[in-house]
Amino acid sequence: MTIIVAKWLFDGEIIRQNMAVAFDTSIMETGPFEILETRYPNAEIVRLETDEVLLPGLVNPHVHLEFGANTTHLRYGDFMIWLQSVITHRDELVESCRAACYKRQIETMLHSGTTTFGAISSYGKELTACRAAPQRVLFFNEAIGSQPDAVDALYSDFMQRLEASEAAASERLIPAVAIHSPYSVHPILIKKILKESPTKLLTAHFMESPSEKEWLEKGEGPFKPFFENFLQQTRPLQRPIEFLELLDRPTLLTHVVQADASLLNTIAESGHTIIHCPRSNRLLGCGRLQVERVREKKIPWFLGTDGLSSNTSLNLWDEMRAALMMHHAAPLELFATELLRASTARAAEAMKLPVGRIEKGNPADLITVKLPDAPETAEAIPLQLILHTDTVEKLFIEGAQYV
Numbered sequence: 548m549t550i551i552v553a554k555w556l557f558d559g560e561i562i563r564q565n566m567a568v569a570f571d572t573s574i575m576e577t578g579p580f581e582i583l584e585t586r587y588p589n590a591e592i593v594r595l596e597t598d599e600v601l602l603p604g605l606v607n608p609h610v611h612l613e614f615g616a617n618t619t620h621l622r623y624g625d626f627m628i629w630l631q632s633v634i635t636h637r638d639e640l641v642e643s644c645r646a647a648c649y650k651r652q653i654e655t656m657l658h659s660g661t662t663t664f665g666a667i668s669s670y671g672k673e674l675t676a677c678r679a680a681p682q683r684v685l686f687f688n689e690a691i692g693s694q695p696d697a698v699d700a701l702y703s704d705f706m707q708r709l710e711a712s713e714a715a716a717s718e719r720l721i722p723a724v725a726i727h728s729p730y731s732v733h734p735i736l737i738k739k740i741l742k743e744s745p746t747k748l749l750t751a752h753f754m755e756s757p758s759e760k761e762w763l764e765k766g767e768g769p770f771k772p773f774f775e776n777f778l779q780q781t782r783p784l785q786r787p788i789e790f791l792e793l794l795d796r797p798t799l800l801t802h803v804v805q806a807d808a809s810l811l812n813t814i815a816e817s818g819h820t821i822i823h824c825p826r827s828n829r830l831l832g833c834g835r836l837q838v839e840r841v842r843e844k845k846i847p848w849f850l851g852t853d854g855l856s857s858n859t860s861l862n863l864w865d866e867m868r869a870a871l872m873m874h875h876a877a878p879l880e881l882f883a884t885e886l887l888r889a890s891t892a893r894a895a896e897a898m899k900l901p902v903g904r905i906e907k908g909n910p911a912d913l914i915t916v917k918l919p920d921a922p923e924t925a926e927a928i929p930l931q932l933i934l935h936t937d938t939v940e941k942l943f944i945e946g947a948q949y950v
Contacts, residue, residue, distance in 0.1 A: 548590040549946070551913070552580045553601040554921075555928055559892030559904035561884075562925040568601065570911035572946040577905060597921040599940065600928060602887075603905050604662025604912035605863045606894035608685070609750070609801050609822045611854025612666055612673045615652045616643035621856055623830040626756035627769040633856060640856070641670065649676035652861055657681060658950055659862040660939040662912040663895065663902055665750065665799075665851070667725050671708040678715045681949050683912070685898055686712045687750050689725035690732055690740050693774075693784055698736045705740060726751040729790035730759055730770065730783060737793050748899060749794065750822070754787060754810065755802035756833045763787050788813060799897055801851065802827075803841075804834045815844040820897040823889070825869045827853035835873055849894035850886065863890050867933045883930035911946040914939045 548571050556566040558577075567580035569587050576583060583590075595601060614633075617640050622632040653676060656664060663683040666673060669691060677684045688709045692701035712722040724740060724747040726732050741749075754760060761768030766782045774780040785793075787810055797818040806814065814821070823836050841848050850870065852861045859865075867886045874882060895903025902912050917940045922928050942950035 548575070548587050549593060550580065550583050550587060550590045551593045551595065551601055551915070553595045553599065553915075554597050555600045555925070556905065557600060557602045557887060557891075557928070557932075558906065559603050559895075560888060562928050564925060566601075568905060568913070570913070570943075570946050572911060574905060574907055574909050574911050576907055595915055596917070598918045600916050600918065600932060601905070602660075602914050602916065602932075603891045603903050603909075604914050604942065604944065605660045605890050606663045606849070606898065606900075606903050607656065607661045607852055607861070607863055607890075608665040608799060608849060608894050608898055609824060609851030609853060610652075610656075610664050610666055610861055611856060612649050612652050612676070613644060613669060614640050614854050614856035615648045616640050617855050623832075623857075625832045626758050627773065629831050629857065630773075641672070644672075646676060649673045652855070653677075653680045653682065656861050657942065658938050659864060660914040660916070660936075660942060661861075661863060662914070662942065662944050663898070663900060665723070665898065667750070667854075668708070668712075669727075671711055674712055674715055678717070678720050680719075681944055681947075683719045683721075683900065683902065683910075683944070685721050685723045685748060685900075687723045687725035687748075688712055689727055690736060691727040692736060693731050693733050693778060693780060695733055695735065698733055698739070701733075701736055702739050705736075706743065709744065721748075723748040723750070725749070728752040728755070728759070729763060729785055729787060732784075734785055734789070734793060741793070741795050745795075748799070749796055750799040750801065751794070753790070753800040753803055754805040755828075756831065757805060760787075760805040791817065791819075794819070797897075801853075802833065802836070804828055804836050808840070811840060811844045811846065815846050819846070821846055821848040822851040823848050823870070824851050824853040824858075824866070825873045826859070826866060827857040829869070829873065830857050838874055838877070847893055847897055849889040849897060862937065864933065864936045866890075871933060880926055880930050883933050886933060887929045911943055913941075913943045914950075915941040
């Protein structure tokens, strides 16, 4: 049993002052130290300094580990230019990222405070590394393939990967399902996969780039010669609304930058949520997710880093800083608090996991962060955390200390 005593605590929703948290593998109680001390007299006491903040572990719902070997191989600035470079270097990058590459990415996330992440897996090569990770991992087996004559083979490959992840499942490794996107997965394949995995959490890329929007809505634009030349496909597989109608459960939709008001209405009505990846969107020329419109529709949104194929780090603090700058019209301190919620409680709730909040009964996934100086007001803390944090001082997962 341990009691952490903190002048400042972010519980997943708000900053609280002069609080203590008693925990073993789970959080036993929160409250004033004087009360917890009498209830748990044998507990180890950890007192944080006045410039330290206690938070729930961060939750990153969207990471591609398979392209972790990328540094300067891929081109940015436009989605189609990036995609062409991915096709050129895909095999090289995937083969270059082996056990040490996966481990390095996982450890980097750990030291920056991520205690839960969603791994999007196209090939299943990182399964062993995710199984060994100290973090809680939602392992999203991704389906991709648009040619109708290959549906049975694609389905068989997907099911083999899903079954392998189910065989490796544990309390901290949870198999899940990813549909790559409406332009890259045949509707028949989507239906077969959803039918065979009715209880699995679902995620998908959706309306990421202007090229995707033009192709799906009009059958035109830069995607047209791409699909004609590579796949002999002359029209899109489905319209955006048709794709949404296939989704039979609340889905974590990644990007959604190019969705119009009608699609956002459908997303809201269907109970879907949005994973916002601001740095990836900027690097690939996708535009800005209009979080103000998303908020108006009451659609929950949260932050993901995407992978190193379209980002420079898997650090959620870097992502929060980028979001602060991208959404320049948002009130700064209020938006900083919203970003902290989006990286803890909000993401955990969408992933159906009892983490992201410091409250009784939740797993003791906790981090402590040290600021350059002691903050003067609670209102300033979220912004100061985002501006100044790169790594954490301490990190616990189910009460065990890893940092």
